[in-house]
Amino acid sequence: MSAASRWMYTAARQPTQGMSELAKTTWSGFLRSDGRKGVRNLVLVIYTVECAQHVAHAIAAGEDDVHVIGFPGCYDNAYAIRLMLALARHPNIGAVLAVGLGCEYTQPGKLAEVARSSGRPAESFYIQEKGGTRTSVATGKEIIRRIREQIQCETPRVPMTLADLTVGCECGGSDGTSGLAGNPAVGAFFDLLVDAGGRAVFEETVEMIGLRDYMLERAASPEAAEQLAAAYDKAERYCQSVRQYSVAPGNFAGGLTTIEEKSLGAFAKSGTRSIQGVIRVAELPRGPGLWILDSVPDEHFMQFGYTNPNDTEGIMDLISAGSQIVLFVTGRGSVIGSPIAPLIKITGNSATFSRMQEDMDFNAGRVLTGELSLEQAGRELAELVVGVASGGKSKPEGLGHREYFIMYKHQDTPSLAAGCRA
Secondary structure, three states: OOHHHHHHHHHOOOOOOOOHHHHHOOEEEEEOOOOOEEOOOEEEEEEOOHHHHHHHHHHHOOOOOEEEEEOOOOOOOHHHHHHHHHHHOOOOEEEEEEEEOOOOOOOHHHHHHHHHHOOOOEEEEEHHHHOOHHHHHHHHHHHHHHHHHHHHHHOOEEEEOHHHOEEEEEEOOOOHHHHHHHHHHHHHHHHHHHHOOOEEEEOOHHHOOOOHHHHHHOEOOHHHHHHHHHHHHHHHHHHHHHOOOOOOHHHHHOOOOOHHHHHHHHHHHHOOOOEEEEEEOOOOOOOOEEEEEEOOOOOOOOOOOOOOOOHHHHHHHHHHOOOOEEEEEOOOOOOOOOOOOOEEEEEOOHHHHHHOOOOOOEEOOHHHHOOOOHHHHHHHHHHHHHHHHOOOOOHHHHHOOOOOOOOOOOOOOOOHHHHHOO
16 A cells, blocks of 8 residues: 555544534424434425426426436336335425326336325326326426425424434545545544434445455444445455446546545545444435445346446435435535435535635635644534534535436345335
């Protein structure tokens, strides 16, 4: 391991001090029937085939609190269905409208039924039965008006603290500063979040190739170590089978030289606390603490699906695990956002932050210039997270970015029932 790579790993392992005052900070959240609390009270429109995409977006047009997701395939897919069912029951979602064309396999009525079983108002319809585009949009607008009024009147408001939060993290468009400052700043915040009783979730096991021993050293239990080993070994098999490791020309242009350097930098976002175990897409953390999300496809005879074909897909996976807020670290810059959960964008590159201030929320590059210690960066990031959880808009939210991507993929577990169970 090079001296630079070793520093990237150890930088994220420096101890952070507690933040008792911030951990006690409260704000008002939205209580769901399963006991989870949301930081937003949104209406979610789900379309069940690409043919219904235009109508779904037209229904949501001009409605700031109405977000859209959808699955393009005419044939269904268990992974995609689990993900949509989990998103329909996300703590930031108060009500659901599912819209289909009428001849696809995935049935909007079934999605609405699951959402209703969780105590949320939910309705559905087929465009073919309504007569076409204009009548379907008008029908959807009327449903949105009705269920919005219902959740605004009926959703209980309750105090929230950091202990009520699940925060996910993804990195993309990485450069040399991502592993030196951007991801370590998230790691410092994750340590604080875990110490406060919250749940921190990070993913991208294909960006941890070469770190098997490091991962196992962090396991909280023998069971967690077994899960981590299995997830790592599968990711390595996957990379070998597709003959591609998670490193791109942009990474090289940004100063990264090897997959080992990128892996060490990506792992830095996990902080220093013990890893409680591995969860799968659409599966909730099984308790407080730090968790790895395995989004890599399982071996399957059809061999379909890619792991994290783009940053947006990985962000959707993190949201499906119950993340009320997602952090996105980018060294080279990015302009994406997300539906359902506010996205906070962090860069370890001060030049990127200066060049793209309208899209970047947090400049972790100040750690490299000595303006901030890593501990201070973690605390500042915690304050930003609390501000967004309290109702403040992140940069992507303010700009109206709500990118999403749901694809065909295969994972054996969790079961369909476990995947959608709130």
